[in-house]
Amino acid sequence: MKTNTVHDIARQSSFAAHKLASTSEAVRNIALENMADSLESIKQQVLEVNALEIEQARQQGQSTAMVKRLTINDKVFNYMLSRLRDVAQRPDPLNKVLEGHTNPAGLKVFKKSVPLGVVGIIYESRPNVTTDAAGVCIKSGNALILRGGSEALQTNTLLADAMIKGAVDAGLPQHAIQIIRVPGHDAVGELLKMDEYVDVLVPRGGKGLIERIAKGTRIPVIKHYDGICHQYISEDADFAQAVEIVINSKCQSIQVCNALETLLIDKKCAEQVLPLLQQEFNTNKIELRGCELTQQLLQDIKLATEDDWNTEYLAPVLSIKIVDGIDQAIEHINKHGSGHTDGIITQSLKLAQQFEQQVDSASVLVNASTRLSGGGDYGLGSVIGISTDKLHARGPVGPDELTSYKWVVYGNGHLRS
Numbered sequence: 001m002k003t004n005t006v007h008d009i010a011r012q013s014s015f016a017a018h019k020l021a022s023t024s025e026a027v028r029n030i031a032l033e034n035m036a037d038s039l040e041s042i043k044q045q046v047l048e049v050n051a052l053e054i055e056q057a058r059q060q061g062q063s064t065a066m067v068k069r070l071t072i073n074d075k076v077f078n079y080m081l082s083r084l085r086d087v088a089q090r091p092d093p094l095n096k097v098l099e100g101h102t103n104p105a106g107l108k109v110f111k112k113s114v115p116l117g118v119v120g121i122i123y124e125s126r127p128n129v130t131t132d133a134a135g136v137c138i139k140s141g142n143a144l145i146l147r148g149g150s151e152a153l154q155t156n157t158l159l160a161d162a163m164i165k166g167a168v169d170a171g172l173p174q175h176a177i178q179i180i181r182v183p184g185h186d187a188v189g190e191l192l193k194m195d196e197y198v199d200v201l202v203p204r205g206g207k208g209l210i211e212r213i214a215k216g217t218r219i220p221v222i223k224h225y226d227g228i229c230h231q232y233i234s235e236d237a238d239f240a241q242a243v244e245i246v247i248n249s250k251c252q253s254i255q256v257c258n259a260l261e262t263l264l265i266d267k268k269c270a271e272q273v274l275p276l277l278q279q280e281f282n283t284n285k286i287e288l289r290g291c292e293l294t295q296q297l298l299q300d301i302k303l304a305t306e307d308d309w310n311t312e313y314l315a316p317v318l319s320i321k322i323v324d325g326i327d328q329a330i331e332h333i334n335k336h337g338s339g340h341t342d343g344i345i346t347q348s349l350k351l352a353q354q355f356e357q358q359v360d361s362a363s364v365l366v367n368a369s370t371r372l373s374g375g376g377d378y379g380l381g382s383v384i385g386i387s388t389d390k391l392h393a394r395g396p397v398g399p400d401e402l403t404s405y406k407w408v409v410y411g412n413g414h415l416r417s
Contacts, residue, residue, distance in 0.1 A: 031166065116200050120201045226312040228310065233246070287317045345366075362394045
């Protein structure tokens with residue numbers, strides 16, 4: 001079978017997008033249910049193919065974190081199915097009247113939500129992105145072009161083909177979901193040139209990948225480069241709660257973008273809380289790097305450098321800085337943070353409000369783990385990533401964030417005077 005060129009895929013997706021824009025909510029929801037059913041029918045085949053790619057990744061010397069991101073087991077597969085079914089139950093993001101009025105001459109003016117068009121997803125190692133992206137795009141009436149990494153090509157292709165069948169059987173256009181089936185960087189380079197057909201790109205992966213995509217295309221890109229996430233422990237924090245939140249923020253899953261990378265502690269409570277934290281970090285085998293004040297309170301930790309404050313470790317490493325009050329904490333976050341997720345642990349509503357108003361991040365949490373920032377825990381259902389941009393979307397990118405709007409005007413022979 002002849003493999004379509006990237007140009008063919010982009011052109012076909014653009015044509016499909018125009019058809020998708022007018023599909024009913026009912027048809028799109030049936031398609032999502034069909035997609036989940038179709039995937040469920042090939043579960044064993046997916047697990048077997050994925051296991052072969054995992055073994056190949058290990059033989060190639062891929063990191064433990066990479067292998068973990070690549071892995072589909074029973075729990076992950078069932079989660080992928082649940083996300084598709086959950087997004088089908090969410091409110092329709094399309095055809096909503098965002099605002100409207102009738103002018104004195106009787107002209108009816110509406111601002112109405114519509115799909116973006118064609119969304120290209122370029123991602124590494126995470127096969128669950130294949131299903132999450134399909135769910136979010138179909139729910140929001142967007143055509144989808146998938147380009148996963150070569151390390152999961154067979155798994156991604158198997159997932160995509162099953163979802164394509166489910167979508168087409170429900171009445172969606174043949175090319176509503178497509179996947180680029182050839183490995184190598186050339187195909188990505190070609191996709192970046194398809195600004196005639198592709199409306200937005202969403203890269204998912206390391207900072208290097210995202211920079212290459214953003215710099216190499218005229219297509220708008222929804223992106224985040226780093227997840228340099230902070231927690232600030234205020235002097236009035238509940239110490240037991242603070243320890244639980246910080247440990248969960250860092251240790252629950254260290255290789256993800258909303259894991260804690262820098263801990264800020266008010267100097268008025270550092271002497272009491274730091275030993276409690278160090279004990280837990282030692283249990284979890286986390287390497288600590290601290291400022292000079294932190295080194296005075298904790299034995300045998302490395303001195304944090306300026307580079308540490310600007311690093312997303314995605315590893316069992318944490319930097320710690322003792323700060324002189326909330327203003328210094330906010331200043332540090334706004335200087336060194338990546339605008340992803342930052343939190344404060346405090347019993348003061350005044351401090352909490354100051355923090356959430358002055359910290360310039362997509363997600364700001366009060367007395368909660370940074371690991372909660374995302375579509376699922378925010379009640380948004382499936383998302384295709386986190387955006388640290390301010391335009392067009394910010395924070396978790398779900399169906400609503402993959403819409404734009406158009407102005408619709410109803411007249412009765414109205415003319416410009």
